[in-house]
Amino acid sequence: MTRIAFYAPMKSPDSPIPSGDRALARNLIAAIGAKGAQVEVVSELKLHEKAGDPARQAELHRAAKAEVTRLSQTLAGSDIALWVTYHNYYKAPDLIGPATCAALGLPYVQIESTRAKKRLSGPWADFAAAAEAACDAAAVIFYLTANDLITLERHRPAQQRLVQLPPILPTDHLPPASGCDGPMLSAGMMRAGDKLASYTILAQSLALLSGDWQLEIAGDGPARAQVAALMAPHGDRVRFLGELDHDALAAAYRRASLFVWPGVNEAFGMVYLEAQAAGLPVVAQDRPGVRDVLLPGDYPAPDDGPGALAAQITTLLSNPALRRERGAQARAMIARAHLRPAATERFWSAVTPLLEGTA
Incomplete structure (x- = not known):
């Protein structure tokens, strides 16, 4: 050996x-x-x-x-x-x-x-x-x-x-696939710095959405109060799941419709791999590192601001077939290379x- x-x-x-x-x-x-x-x-x-x-x-x-x-x-x-x-x-x-x-x-x-x-x-x-x-x-x-x-x-x-x-x-195998029909999902530690910056952009993007949307957030940490304050204007449309173990997070991916996380200064982000393995389309900003693990696509530049993220979210929320198509493509990419x-x-x-x- x-x-x-x-x-x-x-x-x-x-x-x-x-x-x-x-x-x-x-x-x-x-x-x-x-x-x-x-x-x-x-x-x-x-x-x-x-x-x-x-x-x-x-x-x-x-x-x-x-x-x-x-x-x-x-x-x-x-x-x-x-x-x-x-x-x-x-x-x-x-x-x-x-x-x-x-x-x-x-x-x-x-x-x-x-x-x-x-x-x-x-x-x-x-x-x-x-x-x-x-x-x-x-x-x-x-x-x-x-x-x-x-x-x-x-x-x-x-x-x-x-x-x-x-x-x-x-793992050697993909997890069960999402049907892409549930709430949106975000996942990130709640701490000052880059993570809080991503939560700030996320909250600003949500403020630009219309219609009947829902978001679940997986994660916890010392900046929980700041994140809660950012999300407070959205009321019960945002549900905090807290820190989840592997099985609970996998269940959150399975019931989600899409995964959204801006990705401020992420080296690449394991959550993007996990979300795509579950067959979720991803909404993120086009950032170094992050782009290396995402299904190739037209992701907005950070300078495009929250409005560009909100536009992509709106496109996916209004088109279930597109969500499933992109999710399936992302899932195949994970199986092939990740x-x-x-x-x-x-x-x-x-x-x-x-x-x-x-x-």
Whole structure:
């Protein structure tokens, strides 16, 4: 059995706090292990430093150095064959993987890494340099979006391979399809920043709708009161479902007519994959990352504002046949490119040469 070391410097896959980042890490572990490999989370050290605090970054460097020493000792002589790091970037650089792999002679690969040369000055300068060095050390970087590819390609070392790995759902099969006849659905954590910005655009779009519409919202968080205030003018047309487990969220997708979420600064958004897998048409803004996981179509630019989103919602709400057609097309796209088997094959075809020493 092949053993794979897995590390996520931003958030451990074993974190008790749900997020899209944690979900994707778990999905990747399942996909990598689908052919029988044993994927092991080798470190829980969280290196995410979001405030731009050099003192905290120095502290994390020291903790990482100690972790490299520990792992170099505990993994020495083991049959670990490959190291995989998920989500290396300037606020959460991989300070562990490259040094440990150098000490043990392990091939090193990354999934969903970003380069940000503009961060080499300023409060994250040290961490940004470390993230760049970690990117340089990778034999293969799997990229998830076309936006990430731009800088990865621009600064790619000569021998490094860049391989597309579309975001995936952790299943081999599609869920039951929606009939596209129920309320609209939105889903997003309720927190300040980009999520609240999406909720604000959503509320503004709803204000421009006419007719007898209904919306369910799945999600919760510290900005729940602000989101509730945004939706208050719409009264009982908006129903809050709270934070849902997997089965309850799947049921919400099945009873929905369409999925609407603006997608402000989403890396891509797992909810878009889940909604389309259930056969829902999606209303979203045309944003980097988001567009990589949506059925190709005419999505409004952010500058077009809430009115453009409202117009698309109105078109779909008034045309059940169009909803079902687009939902079926989206569902077929997910089956083709965003389920576990496709990711498993793409991952192993890229790393097998490293394990055989033929790369």
